[in-house]
Amino acid sequence: xxxxxxxxxxxxxxxxxxxxxxxxxxxxxxxxxxxxxxxxxxxxxxxxxxxxxxxxxxxxxxxxxxxxxxxxxxxxxxxxxxxxxxxxxxxxxxxxxxxxxxxxxxxxxxxxxxxxxxxxxxxxxxxxxxxxxxxxxxxxxxxxxxxxxxxxxxxxxxxxxxxxxxxxxxxxxxxxxxxxxxxxxxxxxxxxxxxxxxxxxxxxxxxxxxxxxxxxxxxxxxxxxxxxxxxxxxxxxxxxxxxxxxxxxxxxxxxxxxxxxxxxxxxxxxxxxxxxxxxxxxxxxxxxxxxxxxxxxxxxxxxxxxxxxxxxxxxxxxx
Amino acid sequence: xxxxxxxxxxxxxxxxxxxxxxxxxxxxxxxxxxxxxxxxxxxxxxxxxxxxxxxxxxxxxxxxxxxxxxxxxxxxxxxxxxxxxxxxxxxxxxxxxxxxxxxxxxxxxxxxxxxxxxxxxxxxxxxxxxxxxxxxxxxxxxxxxxxxxxxxxxxxxxxxxxxxxxxxxxxxxxxxxxxxxxxxxxxxxxxxxxxxxxxxxxxxxxxxxxxxxxxxxxxxxxxxxxxxxxxxxxxxxxxxxxxxxxx
Numbered sequence: 055x056x057x058x059x060x061x062x063x064x065x066x067x068x069x070x071x072x073x074x075x076x077x078x079x080x081x082x083x084x085x086x087x088x089x090x091x092x093x094x095x096x097x098x099x100x101x102x103x104x105x106x107x108x109x110x111x112x113x114x115x116x117x118x119x120x121x122x123x124x125x126x127x128x129x130x131x132x133x134x135x136x137x138x139x140x141x142x143x144x145x146x147x148x149x150x151x152x153x154x155x156x157x158x159x160x161x162x163x164x165x166x167x168x169x170x171x172x173x174x175x176x177x178x179x180x181x182x183x184x185x186x187x188x189x190x191x192x193x194x195x196x197x198x199x200x201x202x203x204x205x206x207x208x209x210x211x212x213x214x215x216x217x218x219x220x221x222x223x224x225x226x227x228x229x230x231x232x233x234x235x236x237x238x239x240x241x242x243x244x245x246x247x248x249x250x251x252x253x254x255x256x257x258x259x260x261x262x263x264x265x266x267x268x269x270x271x272x273x274x275x276x277x278x279x280x281x282x283x284x285x286x287x288x289x290x291x292x293x294x295x296x297x298x299x300x301x302x303x304x305x306x307x308x309x310x311x312x313x314x315x316x317x318x319x320x321x322x323x324x325x326x327x328x329x330x331x332x333x334x335x336x337x338x339x340x341x342x343x344x345x346x347x348x349x350x351x352x353x354x355x356x357x358x359x360x361x362x363x364x365x366x367x368x369x370x371x372x373x
Numbered sequence: 374x375x376x377x378x379x380x381x382x383x384x385x386x387x388x389x390x391x392x393x394x395x396x397x398x399x400x401x402x403x404x405x406x407x408x409x410x411x412x413x414x415x416x417x418x419x420x421x422x423x424x425x426x427x428x429x430x431x432x433x434x435x436x437x438x439x440x441x442x443x444x445x446x447x448x449x450x451x452x453x454x455x456x457x458x459x460x461x462x463x464x465x466x467x468x469x470x471x472x473x474x475x476x477x478x479x480x481x482x483x484x485x486x487x488x489x490x491x492x493x494x495x496x497x498x499x500x501x502x503x504x505x506x507x508x509x510x511x512x513x514x515x516x517x518x519x520x521x522x523x524x525x526x527x528x529x530x531x532x533x534x535x536x537x538x539x540x541x542x543x544x545x546x547x548x549x550x551x552x553x554x555x556x557x558x559x560x561x562x563x564x565x566x567x568x569x570x571x572x573x574x575x576x577x578x579x580x581x582x583x584x585x586x587x588x589x590x591x592x593x594x595x596x597x598x599x600x601x602x603x604x605x606x607x608x609x610x611x612x613x614x615x616x617x618x619x620x
Contacts, residue, residue, distance in 0.1 A: 126459060152500055155504070322389065352598035
């Protein structure tokens with residue numbers, strides 16, 4: 055019987071959506087699931103009860119303590135060892151991808167990152183993870199008693215299934231501030247800008263946009279859809295858009311509910327970063343462009359003609 | 374400044390992937406291998422720090438003997454030393470263990486790596502090595518400043534940009550945007566062919582994971598591709614709204 059620990063993450067005193075995805079995924083492989091929340095009050099974690107969490111452990115390092123991966127990892131190590139957790143689940147995002155491998159070494163566990171499916175087969179936990187930028191998937195199992203995994207955001211669906219109660223306890227990690235060997239000094243927020251990694255809908259532009267001055271076509275469609283703005287590598291390399299918006303093998307790998315590729319031909323590297331999207335709409339002049347091979351829906355034509363009409367039509371449908 | 378740069382040999386990002394006959398790994402036939410693109414940022418950063426502060430840059434890889442090719446690229450870019458730790462089909466933990474052992478016995482002020490190898494895309498070796506060495510690390514860094522022993526690094530996180538502080542010795546994993554890697558010049562490429570590559574045998578330790586299979590992702594798409602008329606656009610919007618229910 056595995057004892058599962060789920061790493062919960064909050065932002066402005068609200069749990070991130072990925073935390074609920076992790077709880078649902080954890081409950082699909084076991085019944086003994088505990089959440090851990092570091093550096094935020096238990097009020098923040100109340101909403102986790104709606105997703106079926108009944109045990110929560112909070113760890114605190116004192117007020118206004120900046121985030122430190124080394125300090126968090128040391129505290130989680132002590133928690134795992136003192137309570138005997140054998141399965142630890144992190145989100146495969148900026149925080150989790152840095153923290154999970156640290157924790158896995160400290161607890162002498164085995165770690166598999168960026169997992170997109172998990173299941174029990176007999177007594178074994180089998181996971182799948184994309185490799186070669188999603189061009190292939192591997193199935194793998196853990197060769198150590200303690201298993202550490204990070205789950206790709208937006209892939210596991212968070213399901214509401216309220217727990218009868220949420221039992222909260224605090225854990226004194228015994229980790230001092232001297233363990234904070236690296237600290238976050240400041241966080242510059244992209245105010246009002248949705249990140250392609252966290253958005254439900256992503257609208258990306260490619261070379262056919264022809265210049266940064268035309269990018270409002272992409273932005274207008276993204277605004278109407280309530281989505282984030284993305285870009286192909288060609289667009290970023292040309293300096294039209296920042297690298298943070300790049301989707302593809304040397305940019306970000308996204309799996310939104312809807313991905314709209316505008317004027318993107320679909321180089322292997324770009325497809326690698328978006329082909330796990332649930333629904334794909336492509337707009338391109340060339341009917342033989344590779345992007346149409348992975349698209350659910352397509353419009354063959356000039357984006358300068360199509361995008362304004364499409365934006366208007368979607369706006370009227372969403373009314 | 375004694376800088377170690379960990380590099381790896383990966384399939385070219387334009388490679389089409391096929392599953393090999395063992396059903397667990399790729400068919401390497403016809404695959405072109407290159408220096409991991411993110412490792413170029415790590416090498417370039419190391420070379421610039423050496424140009425500013427003096428010291429040495431050593432490129433280190435864990436892999437089969439073919440991995441010497443990417444060490445030649447590192448030498449051509451300007452690395453002072455190249456080291457191959459020979460071992461095949463290692464998982465990330467085994468690789469990290471061998472890199473950490475090398476760093477321990479040879480000493481260092483700074484370790485630079487690419488943010489991920491574009492084969493298994495795990496982003497785990499950097500944090501693992503740093504933990505094994507009990508040093509701080511910052512992952513996915515796109516701006517780095519080192520003054521004396523103080524390090525400031527910037528990285529993109531969901532919805533913003535983090536500024537972090539730490540001290541040497543530390544490990545930094547490098548993201549695109551950190552710098553513009555240099556192209557080796559032909560005379561440097563020729564010279565690099567004659568430079569020695571230091572060979573060490575890897576320590577075989579128990580793998581931490583077992584790969585049980587590999588498959589290509591299934592691609593079941595609706596495939597409704599229309600033209601550019603008003604009615605085509607209306608029909609696609611209707612489909613998105615009523616069939617796919619995504620808008």
